[in-house]
Amino acid sequence: MQEKVQQFPPFRAGQAAHAHEAQAHQEHHEPGFWQKYIFSTDHKVIGIQYGLMSLCFMLFGFFLMLLMRWQIAHPGVPVPVFGPLLEAILGQPAAHGAISPDLYNSFGAMHGTIMVFLGVVPLAFAAFGNYVTPLMIGAPDMAFPRLNMASFHSFFLGGVVMLVSFFIPGGAAQAGWTSYSPLATTIPTYGQAFWLVGMVLLITSSLLGAVNFIATIIQLRAPGMTWMRMPFFVWAQFVTAFILLLAFPPLEAAGLLQLMDNVAHTSFFLPTGLAVGGQLADISGGGSPLLWQHLFWFLGHPEVYVLILPAMGIVAEIIANNTRKPLWGYKSLVYSALFVGFLSFIVWAHHMYLTGMGQHIATFFQTTTMIISVPSVIILTCMFLSLWGGSIRVNTPMLFALGFLPMFGIGGLTGLPLGLAASDLYLHDTYYVIAHFHYVVAPGTIFALFAGVYFWFPKMTGRKMNEFWGRVHFWCSFTFMNIVFMPMFAQGIKGMLRRMSDGGVNYAAARVPNAIDALPGTVMQLNGWILWAAIALGIAQIPFIINLFWSITHGEPVNHNPWQATTLDWQTPTPPPHGNFAHEPHTVRGPYEYSAPGHATDFTPQDEAESQAAPKNPTEHH
Amino acid sequence: MSESEKPVSLQSYIRLCGVVFLVVVCTTSAMIATSFSHIGEGWTLKVALILAIAAVNAFLVAGYLMHLLSEKKLVYTVLAFTVFFFIGLLGLTVWATNGFPPGTATH
Amino acid sequence: MEIPYTVQNRPDTGIYNAKLGIWLFLASEVMLFGGLFSAYVLLRVGADQGMWPHGWLNVTLGTVNTLLLALSAITTLLAWAACKVRDFGKFKLFHGCTILLALTFLGIKSYEYHDKLAHYEIALTNGKFADGHFVEQSKDFDLLKKTGTFTLHGHIVEDRRELMDLRSPEAQAAKHEEITIAAADIKKMGNYGPRHNTFTAIYFTLTGLHALHILGGTLVIFYFWGPGSRMWKTDPERFTNRIEVSGLFWHFVDLVWIFLFPVLYLT
Numbered sequence: 001m002q003e004k005v006q007q008f009p010p011f012r013a014g015q016a017a018h019a020h021e022a023q024a025h026q027e028h029h030e031p032g033f034w035q036k037y038i039f040s041t042d043h044k045v046i047g048i049q050y051g052l053m054s055l056c057f058m059l060f061g062f063f064l065m066l067l068m069r070w071q072i073a074h075p076g077v078p079v080p081v082f083g084p085l086l087e088a089i090l091g092q093p094a095a096h097g098a099i100s101p102d103l104y105n106s107f108g109a110m111h112g113t114i115m116v117f118l119g120v121v122p123l124a125f126a127a128f129g130n131y132v133t134p135l136m137i138g139a140p141d142m143a144f145p146r147l148n149m150a151s152f153h154s155f156f157l158g159g160v161v162m163l164v165s166f167f168i169p170g171g172a173a174q175a176g177w178t179s180y181s182p183l184a185t186t187i188p189t190y191g192q193a194f195w196l197v198g199m200v201l202l203i204t205s206s207l208l209g210a211v212n213f214i215a216t217i218i219q220l221r222a223p224g225m226t227w228m229r230m231p232f233f234v235w236a237q238f239v240t241a242f243i244l245l246l247a248f249p250p251l252e253a254a255g256l257l258q259l260m261d262n263v264a265h266t267s268f269f270l271p272t273g274l275a276v277g278g279q280l281a282d283i284s285g286g287g288s289p290l291l292w293q294h295l296f297w298f299l300g301h302p303e304v305y306v307l308i309l310p311a312m313g314i315v316a317e318i319i320a321n322n323t324r325k326p327l328w329g330y331k332s333l334v335y336s337a338l339f340v341g342f343l344s345f346i347v348w349a350h351h352m353y354l355t356g357m358g359q360h361i362a363t364f365f366q367t368t369t370m371i372i373s374v375p376s377v378i379i380l381t382c383m384f385l386s387l388w389g390g391s392i393r394v395n396t397p398m399l400f401a402l403g404f405l406p407m408f409g410i411g412g413l414t415g416l417p418l419g420l421a422a423s424d425l426y427l428h429d430t431y432y433v434i435a436h437f438h439y440v441v442a443p444g445t446i447f448a449l450f451a452g453v454y455f456w457f458p459k460m461t462g463r464k465m466n467e468f469w470g471r472v473h474f475w476c477s478f479t480f481m482n483i484v485f486m487p488m489f490a491q492g493i494k495g496m497l498r499r500m501s502d503g504g505v506n507y508a509a510a511r512v513p514n515a516i517d518a519l520p521g522t523v524m525q526l527n528g529w530i531l532w533a534a535i536a537l538g539i540a541q542i543p544f545i546i547n548l549f550w551s552i553t554h555g556e557p558v559n560h561n562p563w564q565a566t567t568l569d570w571q572t573p574t575p576p577p578h579g580n581f582a583h584e585p586h587t588v589r590g591p592y593e594y595s596a597p598g599h600a601t602d603f604t605p606q607d608e609a610e611s612q613a614a615p616k617n618p619t620e621h622h
Numbered sequence: 623m624s625e626s627e628k629p630v631s632l633q634s635y636i637r638l639c640g641v642v643f644l645v646v647v648c649t650t651s652a653m654i655a656t657s658f659s660h661i662g663e664g665w666t667l668k669v670a671l672i673l674a675i676a677a678v679n680a681f682l683v684a685g686y687l688m689h690l691l692s693e694k695k696l697v698y699t700v701l702a703f704t705v706f707f708f709i710g711l712l713g714l715t716v717w718a719t720n721g722f723p724p725g726t727a728t729h
Numbered sequence: 730m731e732i733p734y735t736v737q738n739r740p741d742t743g744i745y746n747a748k749l750g751i752w753l754f755l756a757s758e759v760m761l762f763g764g765l766f767s768a769y770v771l772l773r774v775g776a777d778q779g780m781w782p783h784g785w786l787n788v789t790l791g792t793v794n795t796l797l798l799a800l801s802a803i804t805t806l807l808a809w810a811a812c813k814v815r816d817f818g819k820f821k822l823f824h825g826c827t828i829l830l831a832l833t834f835l836g837i838k839s840y841e842y843h844d845k846l847a848h849y850e851i852a853l854t855n856g857k858f859a860d861g862h863f864v865e866q867s868k869d870f871d872l873l874k875k876t877g878t879f880t881l882h883g884h885i886v887e888d889r890r891e892l893m894d895l896r897s898p899e900a901q902a903a904k905h906e907e908i909t910i911a912a913a914d915i916k917k918m919g920n921y922g923p924r925h926n927t928f929t930a931i932y933f934t935l936t937g938l939h940a941l942h943i944l945g946g947t948l949v950i951f952y953f954w955g956p957g958s959r960m961w962k963t964d965p966e967r968f969t970n971r972i973e974v975s976g977l978f979w980h981f982v983d984l985v986w987i988f989l990f991p992v993l994y995l996t
Contacts, residue, residue, distance in 0.1 A: 140730050143746045211753045218696065219734050219746045246707050249757045253764030257934065264923040266930035268768065272777070286780065286927040291771050294715045295764055345707050349718055358721030361714070579730030632819065635810035639803040646799045650792060650990075657788075657995035658896075665783070665996060672991045679987050683799075687806050688980045694743040697752045704756040708763040715767055716774070 041145035042578055046152050047131030048460065050122050051453075057159060058119035058446075059541075064111040066534055071099040072503030073531040093171055104501035105174035106191065110162070112177025113195065116303065117202050118159050120445055124310035125244070126155070126209055128452050129237045131460070133213065135569035135576060136231050138222025138585040138607070143215040151208040158201030165194035176499070178300070181269030181292040185261045186276045196259040203252045206244045213241035222568070222607075224587035228334070229606065231567045231591040232327060235334050236313030239341035240306050247302035247345065254295035261287075268292075290355060297348035305344045307441055308408070309337060311448030312379055315401045318455050319383055321565045322398040323390030324602050326592040329382040336375035336382075343372045353421040354428050362421050369419035376412055380405065396470030400451035403478050404444055411439030414489065429499070432492025435485050443481040450477075453548070458562045462574045463555030469543040476540030483533035487526040494523045503527045566603045567591050642686055649679040736967045751974045755981050762985055765935055769992065772927045782928045783996070784895035785921075787841060791994035794837050795986065801830035802983040805950075805976040812969040817961055820972070824954045827979070831947040838940055845929065849881055850892065851910060851918040859885045859908055860892050863920075875913040882907050932993055939989060942982045949975050 031040075040046060067086070070079050076098055079086060083097020093103040134142055142148045165172040170189025173179065184192050217238050221230070230238075257268040265283065269292045272285030320327045327333065349357065349365045383405060392398070414436045417423040427433060450473070458464050496504050496519055504527075508519040560574040568585055585607040593604040653675045656668055685691040690701075733739070734746050742749070773781055804826040811819035844862075851859040861883015870877030884903045886892060894900060919925060923933040953971060960968040 139732075141732055143732065144750060145732070147750075207754075207757050211750050211757070214753055215746055215750045218742060219739050219749060220732070242703070245753060245757050246704060246760050249759075249761035250711060250764030250767070253761050253768065256938065257765070257768060260923060260930060260934055264930075264933075266923045266934075267927055268772070268930060268934075284924060284926045284930075286772065286776060288719070288771050288775055290719055291715070291768055294711075294718065295768070298711055298715075298764075342703075346710050346714065349714065352718075356722065357718050361718045361721040364714075364717075632807070632810055632814050632816065635807055639806060643799060643803055647796065650795055650799075653991050653995055654788060654792065657991075669996045672995055673988075676987055676991045680984055683802060683980055683984050683987065687802050687983075688977055696742045696744065696749065700752055700756050701759075704759050708759060711760075711763060712767045712770065716770060719771055719775070 039149060041141075041149050043130045043134050043142045043145065043148060044460070044576060044580075046148050047127050047129075049152055050130060050155070051127035053156065053159065054119050054122035054127060057114050058123070059545075061111050061114035061119055062538060062541075064107045064114070066538060067099060068104060068107050068111065069527075069531045069534045071104050071501060073527040075502035075505050090166070090171070099501075101501040102174060103171065105176075106166070106172040108499070109173045109176050109179070109195070110166070113162065113173070113199075115441070116177060116307070117199070118155075118162065120307050120441060120449070121206065121303075122155060123449050124314075124445060125206075125213075125237065125240055125306060126151070128310060128314065128449075128456070129209075129213055129240075132456060132569055133234055133237050134216060134220065135459075135572060135580060136234050136567050137217060137220060137225050138568045138581065138587060139216060139220035140579045140581065142212050143219055144212050147208050147212050151205045151212065154201050154205035154208065158198045158205060161194055161198035161201060165191045165198070168194065178296055179258065179292075180296075181258060181261065181287075181289050182271070182274055184258060184292075185270060186274075186281070190262075193259060193262045196255045196262065199255050200252060200259075203248050203255070206248055207252075210241040210244040210248075213237055214245065217241075222585045222587055225568075225606075226587075228331070229587055229590050231313075232316040232330065232333050232337075233310075233313035235337050236309040236316075239337045240309045243302045243306050243309075243341055243344060247299045250295045251299035254292055257295075258292065290352075293352050293355065294349070297351045298345075300351060301348040302341075302344040304437075304440070305340055307445050309340070311404065311408075311445040312337070312383075314448045314452040314455070315383060315404050316386075317565075317567065318397045318401040318451050319386050320592045320594065321455075321563050322393040322395065322401070323386055324393070324594045325386070325390045326590075326594060327382065328385040328388070329378075330590070330592065332378055333382050336378040339375045340372060340379075343368060343375070347372055350419050350424070353424045366420055370416075373412065373416065373419070380409060380412070395454075396465065396467055396474060397451045397455035399471065399474045400447045400454065403474065404447045404451065407439060407443035407447060407481075408445075411436060411441075411444050414439065427492060429497050430492035431488040431496050431498050434498050435488035435492060438485050438488075442485065443478070447477070450474075450544070455563070456569075457548075457551065457555075458558050459560075459569060459572075459574055459576070461552050461555065462557060463551055463553075464558050464562060465551040465555055466547050469547045473540060473544045473547070476543075477537065480533045480537035480540055484530050484537060487530055491523050491526055494519060496523055561605075564601070564603045566593050566605050568606050571605050571607055638686060642682055645682055646679060649675050649682075653679075736964070736970065745970060747970060747974045748977075751977050755977065758981060758985075762935075762938075765931075765938070766988070766992075769931050769935070772931060776927065779890050779893060780926075782893050782895070782926070783897075784900075785928065786932070786994045787844070788994050790837055790841055791990050794834050795990050797830050797834045797837075798983045798986050801827045801834070802980050804830065805979045809969065809972045809976050812965070812972050815965060817958075821954065821958075824950055824972075828947060828951055828954060831943055831950075835940060835943060835947075838936065842933075845921040845933075848921040849879075849918055850889075850921070850925070851879070851881075852916040853885075853910070854914050854916050857885050857887055858889055858892065859883065859910055861905060861908065864907060870912055872912055872915060872918070877912050878909050879912065879915070879918075880907060880909045884908070935989055935993065939982065939985055942985070946975070946979050946982055950979065 037045065037049075040049075067079060067082070070077075078097035079099065083094070086094040086099075087097050090103065093100045093106075099107070130142070130148065134140070162172075168190055170191055172189075172191040173184070173195035174187050174189065175184035175192060179192065179195065217230075217234060257266075260266045261268050261270060267283045267285050267287040269289050270281070270283050270285060270287045271289060274281045274283060274285065316327055316333065347365060347368045349361065350369045353362060387402075414432070418427060418433065418436060454465055454470055492498070497507065500507060504519050504524065508524060558574075560572065561570040563570065568587070571585060572580055573582060586609075587606045588608070588610060589604065589606055591606060593599075593606070595602045596604050653672050656671050656675065659668070661671075662668055690697070732746070736745060738745050804823045808820050808823035808827065811817075811823055847863045849859075849861065849863055853859060859881065861881040864880040864882050866879045867877040870879055882905060884905050885908065886903075891899065921929050923930045953968075953975060957971070958968070960971070
């Protein structure tokens, strides 16, 4: 693969004042293992560090989910195969290899936390953002490389703190990923304090990342890369970074306050007269539990767009590339993304209708919630319309991108009843909500992330991932994902509550059989189906994992632009060297010049000079 | 530094700082005087007055010491969004906590 | 590899990378302290009638700290100005002052913390409340065994509410003297630490986080004043930018205090 890398003159030789010095310095000093892979300041290495670590966390979070699904389908029955291991590691909470309700609660809280803050956000924003954004805008690196490294290390520490909390006495946090007070403060475990410290580290990491991304996109765009020539992916990352920058700090503030509640025994979120276990708690009182919810959801809702916007960016790139035509409505996409980002700050209390808020404020939040669905629908519509009349190349990245569209559509549309107080009051605590946001995040965002992995893998390694196993991965994931989540809508509508550790057995038994509000047997049976579909979904990821590592050394070797893409990330050597570009790229056109009439090839790279536009050497295709 | 910036002298900065410090001393005294005065029923009016004076003080620090008054449009844009979202956070939270139907608990 | 616009301004934005970076960071800091201020507002508005304290903090010390920070903000600006006119000696002088002022601020702050932690409120078995600063306790003082005595300098009140507004004429008129209380007469006791009530909680949290910012800022300024000033010889322009950017952070910390002082000390 090395010999395929073309030799270019040094980056901006003769232009930058210290170029020669730096060049000479680099040749003399080949960085060692630690400097190259652990303390690297290169955005590409950091991107891959983020990527691998977040994939590991996602696998771990998935495994927690499997254990929970077993407990839901077979309450109190020892977990097969892994039961003894659980008991050996966790002791009493996993006595006899069965999952106790407390342990179920910890798994639930940590599954949510890990998937959102240690899995999807780092992969979508930090990993792809780090690797691809500087390449797409023609920058040599991020604006603050050392800050970038600090950001990853903070993330790593946060992850370690979260994992360690499983092994402390009392176990990990049990109050859900939302950590509502006073529950979060009254559960007798320091797991919550670990959770909060971990969150503060993760938030710090995201804030540093957000500062870096915004500064990079504003300051380091290559000559000619005007705002409206930026690929949609970069716009999505830009809006995401702003959301993180301004929505995360209030949660950090809330985290610090709850940490004070847990460690210094203050009463920020604890009301007067709070009783714990039938005893009046020894606290000063006077706090406001609702304050936590406000500060949490002030981040919590924008966080949804942090999860979804980078995914939309990835899908947009892949769709434009594989339909071989410009994105439909590029400007509408950009303005919609900006509008979504802006509006996402003022919809948060639609997660709080159950707190019994007044009519006026509820009306305000219902209105903003309905309005924010408009730009989301515009984005999705633009992507669907982009398919129209294209000669679509169907490959693994495109399959995942195409899978994203209807899955995100289902997730988004099922959210509408939750945005209206009247229907939300019924649905809020049921499995309907679980199904809704998992459709947005799991077959939605995570499919887009898989698409991104398959799409940019050749840029990172110079080899393609195996196409056949990629398709197997897609079709199995697509099928089982839907079998897992689709029944949950029905369960939720039937009234199955979403936080019960026994999957509703006791609840169903306590009701008069065949009464209107009893859970019918079929609802309980669905738990079994979901379990097996979830296990199958896990097995379906094995081809992906093997494919990912096998292809690094054995995949089909490809040139620097195997997808024949137009954006700048594909106009670099593969893998991109330190400093990324052989020449400082000069952008002369928009990002999606596919099938331009009169052009020799069906793609015109953004930095291809006008004069030599015609005789560009046709890229060989393996 | 941009090339367009005028040549500076330390003296001009020292003069500016002298003025700023004097005003800070005055505003701080004014806040304390307001705090110990007996205007208005209870604290509401006094708190409003004191915060208004503090805002003047903050304007001085941000405007002159952080030279925000001669800053670029980009910085203004970032800060405008920040201020807007801060007002949204505070305003909507207070509204939501006070907007409970009568007779229901707020805590 | 050279990252563009680390020293020079980018033509279309008119600023260099670090300046944009610090303003973005400060924007997030505004939201961080904004979240805490929102918490303050909600706790204060939601407090029961007459249960929000007034006059609990020492206004003189608060004023001194306000002026110290204002002075340090000014020396920070002058240190940057000295860099701009390429006067390294003046830079050393001004930022030396900044560091001393910051350390004095932290010293006064820790004295105030100590004062609060040595201040006790004791609920007596007869329903009254003793309140004052710790003087001494007998060697065998033990709340659980109910042995020994506890001495504080303060007064005894009938109702806790009398302890809330120390600006009121009644509280001003109260006589403070040494009171010795037997452990057997104590129902519950605690100092004015964060857990005392929501006011001390938000006071310690806000000023504690602010003090951490002061500490962090001082460390950064000390680095540029000491070992980091080597860059002056190699790249004075970039060094000047660093002083400007760290100065912006320092001014922001001052700005936070400008609101903390009235909100906690004066109202």
